[in-house]
Amino acid sequence: MYNYLIALSRPAKQRILLLIDCLLVVLSMLVALSLRFGRDVSVEQYQAALPLIAIVTLIAVPLFATLRINRIKLSDFEVQDITRGAVAAVSLTIIAMVLGNVLTLQGPSSVPLIFGPIFLMVHIMARLMARACLLYLSGRDNSRIPVAIFGAGTIGVQLLASLRRNYDMRPVIFIDDNPTLHNMTVSGLPVASRQKLKTMVERKKVERVILAISSESDEIRRQYIEELSTLGCEVYTLPSFNELINAKTITDTLRPVTADMLLGRDKVNLETPEVVRSYAGRTVLVTGAGGSVGSELCRQILGCNPHRLVMFDHSEFALYNIDNDLRAHADAQGVELITSLGSVCDRSAVDRVIKESDVDIILHAAAYKHVPLVERNEIVGVWNNVVGTQVVADAAQAAGVERFILVSTDKAVRPTNVMGASKRLAELVVQDLQTRSEKTRFSMVRFGNVLGSSGSVIPLFHKQIMAGGPVTLTHNKINRYFMTISEAARLVLLAGAYSKGGDVFVLDMGKAVNIIDLARRMIELSGLKVRNEHNPDGDIEIKIVGLRPGEKLFEELLIGDNTLPTPHRKILRAQESKLSQIEIARILKDLDIATKANSSSAVRKILEDYVEGYHLQHNTLEQVQ
Template sequence: MAAAMLSLAGIAASYLLNLSGPRSVPLIFGIIFFVLALSTRIFGLYALRHISQNKSTCLPVIIYGAGAAGIQLAAALRQSVEARPILFVDDNPTLHRVVVAGLEVRPPSELPHLIEKYGIARILLAIPSLSEQSRNELYARLTKLPVEVQVLPSFIDLMSGRSLQTSLRPVSPDELLDRDKVELDSPEIAKAYAGRVVMVTGAGGSIGSELCRQLINCRPTCIVLFEQCEYALYAIELELSELTAQTDITVLPRLGSVKNRGCVARVVAEENVDIILHAAAYKHVPLVEHNEIEAASNNVIGTKIVADVANQAGIERFILVSTDKAVRPTSIMGATKRMAELVVQDIQTRAPKTRYAMVRFGNVLGSSGSVLPLFQKQIASGGPLTVTHPDVTRFFMTIPEAARLVLLAGAYAQGGDVFVLDMGRPQKIIDVAKRMIALSGRTLKETDDSPGDIKIEITGLRPGEKLYEELLITENLSTTPHAKILRAEEVPLSEIEVASLLRSTEAAIASADPAALRRIIEGRVEGYHVPMHASALA
């Protein structure tokens, strides 16, 4: 318009002033002005864009889909400081090399080259009209590239308020139990812990921290948090301080190891502890299998030290958190927990003031090292889910069930008791994996060529792992006031046998001799035998 007005003004001035010269000069001037003005603006635009792109901290992104949704996304991103659209990628060959909304459209086959050339950090999938299956297939292909992939929700997802990412919801442990949740509320719990000073060893762990949370409802006067990991102690103390801010419950963090007798005795004496819930233990089967000496030192000798201190201080109750892996164990973890049970049962015979009890758990869903967080991480990354054996079975319970069982065991303890929870039938791990895939909104991929989202991969049994777990050494059971909690009647070792077991275990620990420790366990713990991998190392 400026060029046309200048040309018309020049022609009018030429006629009005009767100027000499060709009448075409104003037209040529207007054309030259138009070309120069336009070219300088285009050059300036590209120069500024080049400078801003080189100095920008925005993430360079590719938009997959050059349709209406992609164009709107590109326009929105240009106004943002988080991301910068570089170009479009689209499956439609008629759009290739065409500039749409200021961005060139390229074919998907060029993605690896484009990612490397432009330093792309993220691909935004903007084809909301795709069916869910097609979208999931495309998403699976794009996730193989070395960039992050995010998906613009479909119109149906937007209307329902969910997206592809939110549809991958976290699975509640209760949904994986394949049984009704056991209600463990009982008035005996509050009576047992109200007004007491309760010390929880391993307070920063999965079970220990949940014990502390549930203790708050029992109204003790003080909860002593005993933990050797500084960060775990800090985290649980911070959480409990907020939960008890409006109560008269005192929370005391105490840093220390259960292997340090002086430290344990000092804390128990200084805080006038009434009840000890002993949850401190090394429990990860494969790790413990290759660290036998530390496992025995912590799980056996540590338990002996805390139980002895409880006896000497004459405290009211001592509850040991044990495991179903302690029954005819094939792993060092299970064997050391069984030895800890035998030690506690033996101390009970010489402790008239203190009531000792043990609680055997199944696999606790959601605890550190359990299948739930592992499967959730594997599903989030697109699989596969790893299962050690198609026939491996486990008893399962939730963290709240486990913690509640410990508290109830403390209330029901009569002396030397072994409590177990009726958890129904054991479940196959592979069935839990399939159920978790379905509950996460994904589908099982049976083979490489079959449709589906997530595969299950069989990796083989790990050292120390067995196909199935048991809760009882004998079938002798007696009831408790709660229908789902049973008391196992098991014959303990004699005092001389336990003393001999402890002496030889301490000698093996002192000499750092894992082979000797395994031989001691094999001779003293029913059901244990030295596995092939340990025999080869010896």
């Protein structure tokens, strides 16, 4: 009903209001007659008044149009708009009295005097009731985004009035730090504390928070933004005064505050119909489903309406969390959700999951990815990343799975660390399998650092800033490519849609971001200032601690320059060298021997011999730490 009413054209709404006002004229005149004569009023007296009622109603049409009382938006109906109704009531009263005398119509002259106030009253009541109905219906419209307004002051109240006219957002609560306002109602909306907001976000009753506080202090504003961003919902802030006065409404200029603003570029639009078509009605297995990228993959796959989603992870806690997040959504969409504990290095466990769930597509995101940890634990890291990939890929081929997509990294390109080299070996294993695959299409996706993922610099910098600093940086010239988690997951899904077999997909992420610039932006976003020789009174120091073992100043996405286009202009298909089946078999055999012998040097020697660009580093444990 609400969507139908707001979808009516403006002329249609104006005609409806004009018709209602004309009916109110007739109703008011009849009520005036009843009040004048009381119980003694007769049918004849009503009939005698019909000419006056008809003439006054006809005259009311152009009068209402002139006063434009039918052009007032119900959602905007306020005290100043009552003035127009009062002018219309007085005008109709005078017109009725004049007509009664000029036309010598029957009936007492006091009827028009009673009619005027009655019309004004029902005119106001009708609009207030219609406005209340619209607000009630809008509150029941579940298609609108539920919004919390942070700040129950003047700015918040003005924002609420604007949001009530917005068809995309539905205000549900005020949040304010002033305890005297808690449990009160402001402009029809309850006021609560931040703890209440956290609960509502967790229960999906609030999906967006809009900061509506005074712009007197940018530092306080940035602090609020940083704290609200940790809740797991969208955070928007009101614009500057100049933006505000040039906009049609407040909501026209609301700006989100998320980690995306740290990208240094616009997000790449990866919303294409191929994604939904490729995964709709299919059974999809995600390994490493509890990780940062894996969990986002699961969320986005649910939006593609698969038949079944299988989440595989070795971490019970991580698997519990993603299952808890998605279970209700999956049930609502009719998607079967399966959680399976196990290691990607366990062939029997992988075979069982693929067979029992009749998997069509595998997205292999399981990996050890933290560079310093893998550098110190090279045997386990390489075994998990290489053999784990080989086990899952072999199982996919044996079961006749349609598509297998490996999630890789830019650190696999001419790597200087064990983690990157292990991911490049995993790519080579997958490329080799494609040469012998009759049914399964194998492909790889290679991307840069994911903003906000576990182990990335964003959470580390945030933790250091909250602790008062310093923010530690390995080198002042270090650059990295960054992408959002949603971009990373979407790129993986698109790779599955575009896969022809043996592909290496990369995303054009623009220019690399200088990490020291990123650190400065994060400090400023937190409402603080960088402390350095130019600003000794600043809040947070940026400290250079030196490159870690295996760390490069610059990351690359391609080993060579030979790329091919895809249906998406921002996604490239790389053509890179492969190893033979005999070489891959030798690598896996040597890796098995080195692992059983617990020989770190032998594992590193394998990487040096077969991974282009990797050089053996003789690091002691103390140096690595």
